[in-house]
Amino acid sequence: MIPLLDERKEKILAAIVEDFINTAEPVGSRTIARRYGFGVSPATIRNEMADLEEMGYLVQPHTSAGRVPSERGYRYYVDHLMEPQEPDEGEKELVRKHIQAKSREIGAVLQQTGAILSQLTSYATLATSLCGRSVYRHIQLAPFGPGQAMVLVILASGEVFHRLIPIPEGITPYDLESISSVLNAKLRGLTVKDIKFTILKEIYAELSYYHRVLDLAVELIQEALSVKEERVYHGGIHSILSQPEFKNVERLQTLLGLLEQEDFLCGLLTSSSGQEGISIRIGHELQNKEIRELSMVSTSYRLTDDMYGVLAVLGPTRMHYARVAGILKCVTDSLLEELAKVLGR
Amino acid sequence: MIPLLDERKEKILAAIVEDFINTAEPVGSRTIARRYGFGVSPATIRNEMADLEEMGYLVQPHTSAGRVPSERGYRYYVDHLMEPQEPDEGEKELVRKHIQAKSREIGAVLQQTGAILSQLTSYATLATSLCGRSVYRHIQLAPFGPGQAMVLVILASGEVFHRLIPIPEGITPYDLESISSVLNAKLRGLTVKDIKFTILKEIYAELSYYHRVLDLAVELIQEALSVKEERVYHGGIHSILSQPEFKNVERLQTLLGLLEQEDFLCGLLTSSSGQEGISIRIGHELQNKEIRELSMVSTSYRLTDDMYGVLAVLGPTRMHYARVAGILKCVTDSLLEELAKVLGR
DNA sequence: TTTAGCACTCAATAAAGGAGAGTGCTAACA
């Protein structure tokens, strides 16, 4: 559907994209000829550039400026021209060292991962918690003062959700333990969906023995079901400021506002979790009106059949795609390794 | 020690501070005379301003500009001239509505509180988790797959810390439950310090009965002790961007970098937790070289004898102190109310 | 098809010239 370019055009497009990524300045025919000299004169390059512009791969900010890749240009570059750039040994070492969890806590691991990722790339990073079919691992009711109990829901991902609930008078810690047992026996290994549609009645029946606490148990399940299954960790927002495209404060403000809204981030990430491996979305491909001229390189990694996560780098469209893709690959590998260790798989 | 000003000087200083807070422009004698007219001419005001400058309450960005309050000027204003500005009924209502926790989870409540606080003030907000003598409420070991267990430490503040630990072969869920019981019996109601110095040996003795799991239990206690007791929630960073002093991107970058470092925030907040009630620290009073021209209005609220928290607003020195103090007061009241409800006191 | 040459365009930078806000000082006034 999209016609392939001939070899020289490809070389020139690649040179322009890469030069622009490095310098953030529109690049002219002369620069290309001098810096990447293909043995042709600037004039020839100029002709080719005019062609590329007509085809929609380049745009000119104004007459008499050099050219800048269009979204289509980046797309072509990403699809056909770039090759992921392996991080060097020192960087790899750095990644390994940072991801090794000081604490065996999933949240902290993901946070660390994001931090190192954004340190290496100089862009913002996003990471979902491990999600998937949210399998319950354990449910625990713990006493918490008079008339209160703490509900703890432990998911197979190693994440813990907790909430305080009021409980009726006269419920003993022993009762709480009993309820925990019943719930555990029934719920462990199931997913939210399973519960919603099949198990609820069964539990209801079983617990009627403890009719005194029946209402509580039902409420409890409701709580467990209402657990918001996905968290998004973000980091490295300050690194994105070093990018010249964010010298503009207004744009920055919208971006920061969005990054503080977890829902929004969630949407951004889940919409990319379709395919395995690295996925790159450029500008409007993110399908979001609010953020202009942003790209996202993301990868969804699979830990087990029913547990996966998404790791993403968010930056300007003028992003160092090749480098970011390489780093992301390396970081994801280390993360998978570490998670396997922490979760004991 | 610091001499008090005569009444007219005070009025003029107050007018200058308030005008500058509102407009962010250096204010001149004429503006004062016109806008706040004290029945004297600009020339008189000019003389007074010259005095105030000599005394160090005002500074001039350059000759032929108006004057701007110095840190000392703000300090005098805050100490002697301003009166906290009660938020209007609509705002109060808004606060109440937002702080009412959708979920009964301390973290979420604090997050919400920060959000509304920064929405109303247009500055960044910080909130510590509830801290104090970190009393253990419950400790729970939950099974988590083969060779793993989840340690859950529930503090009296309603916060939960969790971590995965490897456990030796052959430990049954029943064993875990036993250990939990022993630990609970011993630790509940104690603080980290208590444990460190007195209880450790006792537990050791008791658990020797389960000598099979002794090492595990000891490790476990270590884990429990290593819980980092303080978290800092922050929010509203994007709102601070609307302040003209942050049009400068470099300054912004240092600020954002700092705000992403939890340790730093912790230090900032704890150093102010000395006195009860609202505390205002201006510029260098924050004793931090990295952040220039920032002020912090904070309040430490006490929930029980041994549980308190800190809520703070961070903005430019040109902060609307009177308004912020009023809002902070109102928000803290609502927060205390809500926390009491959630924690069931 | 490629290249050299040339006129043309346009942003960015610098220099120059007000305009305006504000001050300090002096002298007069109550």
Place this chain on the structure above:
DNA sequence: TGTTAGCACTCTCCTTTATTGAGTGCTAAA
């Protein structure tokens, strides 16, 4: 003695005007 009007002076900010230079498109020759 405190207050005020008047006035010269300062300095930023804005606008206008040149100037520069990178880069283009087009044409004609190789």
